[in-house]
Amino acid sequence: MQRKPVVSLLFFFLIAFLPLSVLAQEDMHLKEIAPGVEGEQGVKEEIKEYIDHHLLDSHDFSLFSYTKDNGEHVYVGFPLPVILWDDGLKVFSSSKLHHGEAVAEAGGNYYKSYHNKIYRTNAEGDINLDDHHHPTNVKPLDFSITKNVFTILIVGLLMLWMFSSMAKSYKKGALPKGMGRFLEPIVLYIRDDIAIPNIGKKHYKRYMSFLLTIFFFIWIINLLGLTPLGVNVTNNIAVTFALALLTFLITNFTANKSYWGHIFWMPGVPKLMRIVLAPIELLGIFIKPFSLLIRLYANITAGHIVLMSIIGLMFIFKNWIGSSLSFGLAFALALLELLVAALQAYIFTMLSALYFGQAVEEHDDH
Amino acid sequence: MTIPNIVGAGLIVIGAGLGIGRIGGQAMEAIARQPEASGKIQTAMLIAAALIEGIGFAALFAA
Numbered sequence: 001m002q003r004k005p006v007v008s009l010l011f012f013f014l015i016a017f018l019p020l021s022v023l024a025q026e027d028m029h030l031k032e033i034a035p036g037v038e039g040e041q042g043v044k045e046e047i048k049e050y051i052d053h054h055l056l057d058s059h060d061f062s063l064f065s066y067t068k069d070n071g072e073h074v075y076v077g078f079p080l081p082v083i084l085w086d087d088g089l090k091v092f093s094s095s096k097l098h099h100g101e102a103v104a105e106a107g108g109n110y111y112k113s114y115h116n117k118i119y120r121t122n123a124e125g126d127i128n129l130d131d132h133h134h135p136t137n138v139k140p141l142d143f144s145i146t147k148n149v150f151t152i153l154i155v156g157l158l159m160l161w162m163f164s165s166m167a168k169s170y171k172k173g174a175l176p177k178g179m180g181r182f183l184e185p186i187v188l189y190i191r192d193d194i195a196i197p198n199i200g201k202k203h204y205k206r207y208m209s210f211l212l213t214i215f216f217f218i219w220i221i222n223l224l225g226l227t228p229l230g231v232n233v234t235n236n237i238a239v240t241f242a243l244a245l246l247t248f249l250i251t252n253f254t255a256n257k258s259y260w261g262h263i264f265w266m267p268g269v270p271k272l273m274r275i276v277l278a279p280i281e282l283l284g285i286f287i288k289p290f291s292l293l294i295r296l297y298a299n300i301t302a303g304h305i306v307l308m309s310i311i312g313l314m315f316i317f318k319n320w321i322g323s324s325l326s327f328g329l330a331f332a333l334a335l336l337e338l339l340v341a342a343l344q345a346y347i348f349t350m351l352s353a354l355y356f357g358q359a360v361e362e363h364d365d366h
Numbered sequence: 367m368t369i370p371n372i373v374g375a376g377l378i379v380i381g382a383g384l385g386i387g388r389i390g391g392q393a394m395e396a397i398a399r400q401p402e403a404s405g406k407i408q409t410a411m412l413i414a415a416a417l418i419e420g421i422g423f424a425a426l427f428a429a
Contacts, residue, residue: 193409291420298423347416350409 047312051305056116057148057236059094063229075099080150084111086120086140094144111140118142148239151231155220159213190215190349198353203360207353210250214243215349222300222341226334234344235301237293244293247352252285255359288355292348299344303337375426382422389414 062077079095086109096104097113103125104111111118112125119127119137128136145153166180176184195204195211221233233239261267263281266274310333313326393411397404 193405291417291424294424294427295416295420298427299419302423343412347412350413351416354413 043315047309047315051308051312053116054230054232054308055235055301055304057146058116059097059113059118059144059146060099061147061150062099065099073099073101080145080147082111082118083143083145084118084140085143086138090140118144147231148233148236151221151224151229151233152239155217155224158220159216162216186215187212194346194350194353198350198357199360200357203356206254207250207356210246211349211353214246214352215345218243218296218348219342219345222344223338225300225304226337226341232300232304234296235304237297240293240297243296243348244289247292247355248286248289250352251289251355251359254356256362258362259359288351292351296344296348299340303333303340307333307337378422378425382418385418386415389418 059082060075060077060079062075064077065073065075067073079093082090082092082094082097082104084090084106088107090106090109090111092104092106096102096106097111097118099113102112103121103123105123110121110123110125112121112127113119114127114135114137117135117139119135119139121127121137130136162179162183165178166176166183169177169180190211191204191208195208199207218234221231225232225234263285264278266277266281269277307330310326310330314323317323317326389411393407396407400407
């Protein structure tokens with residue numbers, strides 16, 4: 001039986017990542033949660049805290065952490081640079097912050113991380129909270145290479161390597177070698193099934209580079225989110241906002257006369273309706289990329305929360321029936337998340353292509 | 367989470383579920399009628415489902 005190349009590629013990722021991710025994530029949880037067990041309520045709180053922590057960006061890349069018998073927290077991972085703009089550039093390593101447990105001193109100012117956000121404090125590191133438990137300390141502008149930024153850079157380099165090696169292999173012959181064999185069917189799929197039907201034969205080439213980049217970027221970064229690295233980039237709304245902003249800018253800056261005509265002066269409808277339609281259409285320009293950013297963000301966040309909650313159930317049940325049940329559920333859900341990772345990348349690319357297509361469509365028939 | 371929030375979230379899920387279920391069902395029917403157009407139908411189905419899902423998520427965040 002001949003299998004489609006895309007399918008076999010998916011199988012490859014499935015086999016390569018799945019056991020690793022499920023098992024290692026559980027291992028990570030065990031180390032994180034098991035030492036602090038104090039009754040059921042304590043475990044629930046700890047699981048909640050762990051999930052919240054996972055959803056946030058952090059200033060260091062920690063793979064897992066555990067508590068020693070003497071109560072000392074041990075973090076396994078590596079620090080990342082903290083770059084602050086606070087009356088001048090302040091650069092120091094995030095190891096100085098000790099995961100929010102210590103005060104870092106840089107250039108005469110003291111900084112402390114509180115819920116993964118850096119605040120300026122006094123030498124003792126006091127965080128003043130207002131009535132709503134929000135810190136009132138000064139928040140310097142934070143340009144740090146955080147975990148998310150670091151992951152984005154790594155994925156960028158990975159993609160550069162993947163695609164330049166693919167491009168190089170085409171110089172030797174029509175058949176790609178190595179990485180290109182995996183990528184060629186996907187690239188062709190995006191061109192033939194996403195770009196050309198939506199944008200049209202005449203204009204699609206202009207948008208191909210963006211569509212390919214955005215597809216592979218979202219896909220790879222979603223898949224990385226399922227590995228034990230614990231990176232979680234696409235559930236940061238700022239990242240999805242930036243991605244949607246690119247689609248928004250490209251759509252509006254490459255749009256032709258007929259696109260704007262359809263927004264401000266819809267042809268083929270009565271004059272009065274045109275006036276009513278114009279503000280709605282204008283709002284639509286912003287709603288389209290907004291729905292893109294919310295969709296990606298919400299899907300990935302929801303997936304991660306559900307997956308981690310189900311894994312967390314193990315520590316609440318604490319018997320073999322409940323644990324094996326939640327293991328099975330987590331396994332099935334991880335499979336679903338693999339599909340979602342690819343599907344969200346596909347949807348984002350597809351809808352971007354659709355919007356580009358609307359921007360360059362020519363209406364000769366009206 | 368208060369009770370109105372929970373009820374609202376439930377209503378949203380019911381609505382989005384009905385919508386996506388209908389899309390899926392109709393797409394199945396369409397594929398059964400015209401198996402040669404299954405590729406196009408699937409694409410259209412995914413787009414429509416994604417749009418409903420987007421609205422559902424936006425409402426869930428508001429709830």
